[in-house]
Amino acid sequence: MSAGEGTATVDVPGATDLVARIxxxxxxxxxxxxxxxxxxxxxxxxxxxxPNDPIADDLxxxxxxxxxxxxxxxxxxxxxALPAYVQATIVHTTSAEYRARRVTEGPAVLDDLPASDNPxxxxxxxxxxxxxxxxxxxxxxxxDREILVRFYLDEQDKDEVCRSLGIDATHFHRxxxxxxxxxxxxxHRAGLGEP
Amino acid sequence: MTSGTPTRMAAWLESAWxxxxxxxxxxxxxxxxxxxxxxxxxxxxETVEVDDAMRDSFAGExxxxxxxxxxxxxxxxxxxxxxxxxxxxxxxxxxxMGWFGRSAIGPKPGMEAVIADPTRIVYDTTxxxxxxxxxxxxxxxxxxxxxxxxAMPPSARNVVLALDGQPDVSLEISPDGFVSFLFPRNAMDRxxxxxxxxxxxxxxxxxxxxxxxxxxx
Numbered sequence: 001m002s003a004g005e006g007t008a009t010v011d012v013p014g015a016t017d018l019v020a021r022i023x024x025x026x027x028x029x030x031x032x033x034x035x036x037x038x039x040x041x042x043x044x045x046x047x048x049x050x051p052n053d054p055i056a057d058d059l060x061x062x063x064x065x066x067x068x069x070x071x072x073x074x075x076x077x078x079x080x081a082l083p084a085y086v087q088a089t090i091v092h093t094t095s096a097e098y099r100a101r102r103v104t105e106g107p108a109v110l111d112d113l114p115a116s117d118n119p120x121x122x123x124x125x126x127x128x129x130x131x132x133x134x135x136x137x138x139x140x141x142x143x144d145r146e147i148l149v150r151f152y153l154d155e156q157d158k159d160e161v162c163r164s165l166g167i168d169a170t171h172f173h174r175x176x177x178x179x180x181x182x183x184x185x186x187x188h189r190a191g192l193g194e195p
Numbered sequence: 196m197t198s199g200t201p202t203r204m205a206a207w208l209e210s211a212w213x214x215x216x217x218x219x220x221x222x223x224x225x226x227x228x229x230x231x232x233x234x235x236x237x238x239x240x241e242t243v244e245v246d247d248a249m250r251d252s253f254a255g256e257x258x259x260x261x262x263x264x265x266x267x268x269x270x271x272x273x274x275x276x277x278x279x280x281x282x283x284x285x286x287x288x289x290x291x292m293g294w295f296g297r298s299a300i301g302p303k304p305g306m307e308a309v310i311a312d313p314t315r316i317v318y319d320t321t322x323x324x325x326x327x328x329x330x331x332x333x334x335x336x337x338x339x340x341x342x343x344x345x346a347m348p349p350s351a352r353n354v355v356l357a358l359d360g361q362p363d364v365s366l367e368i369s370p371d372g373f374v375s376f377l378f379p380r381n382a383m384d385r386x387x388x389x390x391x392x393x394x395x396x397x398x399x400x401x402x403x404x405x406x407x408x409x410x411x412x
Binding site for chain 1: 214217219220227228230232233235236246248250332
């Protein structure tokens with residue numbers, strides 16, 4: 001299927017023809033693209049941003065808008081390469097932001113998108129902090145709490161944490177994995193997402 | 196692997212990549228490739244969201260001021276792994292007598308007695324959630340065995356491992372709350388299901404693990 005064939009009536013949501021459909025002006029394909037990638041883009045943008053940086057939402061919109069513009073222009077032809085293109089755009093956009101602290105606005109197509117359904121984003125910082133305190137309260141060993149603080153707050157890498165605290169990777173994985181699972185469980189118990 | 200991601204990895208391999216990603220062990224092309232891979236996979240994205248939220252929570256929580264939990268003294272490292280290997284060896288001996296045949300178990304003549312860095316699968320979900328994917332490390336190991344560890348609830352007692360066609364084997368819970376056993380690698384490609392039963396406050400509970408897929412159904 002080429003970009004010029006007019007695919008507005010094709011109802012195949014798979015990624016294979018998504019690129020061609022958007023290039024052909026199919027608005028439904030644009031929404032399929034957003035539905036498929038929005039949550040992942042938000043999560044990765046947030047990960048590439050500094051903690052709690054409120055710019056993350058704007059950057060995620062910016063990433064989606066930029067990719068969509070390129071898709072509309074037919075600049076992306078290989079649908080298999082689309083995820084890699086989206087990821088590269090995330091990296092470039094967040095890097096540029098931190099170089100220039102410059103905010104850009106997305107095009108109008110994003111204005112009518114449904115609100116994000118990311119359950120985590122529906123929590124405010126106080127709720128998240130409360131959940132975190134519960135997780136930490138269930139770690140009776142001070143060293144295990146220290147592992148999490150060093151990894152998540154100080155952003156030390158795993159090897160550095162293990163070396164500093166004299167623990168092996170097994171213990172590191174166990175503590176971090178359990179804390180993450182407990183945190184996920186608390187998010188679900190708070191009614192956010194399916195367990 | 197820097198192009199697209201048209202196919203889905205096996206669950207255990209995907210889990211291994213995710214673990215490395217969350218541990219921030221991926222860089223360069225690997226990092227870019229895996230981020231591209233996970234972008235449109237909601238269950239992977241959800242785990243990243245949880246991890247992101249953990250990081251943001253730490254950063255935004257004034258009660259966790261840096262240094263607040265810093266240890267004045269850190270106990271000397273006591274390796275857990277060798278201790279668990281020793282315990283697992285007792286289990287593999289029992290396994291070897293039946294199902295897999297004695298020749299498949301234990302070092303062969305002339306073989307080094309030490310098995311370095313065996314593939315290790317950790318089932319670390321103790322709350323009974325379904326579909327939990329195990330953590331995997333040393334996936335490329337040439338070891339003839341895979342070390343399997345399963346987290347147990349603190350109140351668990353009398354843990355028994357049951358495998359198809361095998362006599363039941365009692366497992367001892369380690370001080371850090373895990374039971375473990377060695378599994379022959381050459382049996383990994385078969386769809387083997389193990390069941391671990393234990394007493395929990397007088398009630399017998401059972402957990403199944405699909406060893407080949409690295410899942411707890």
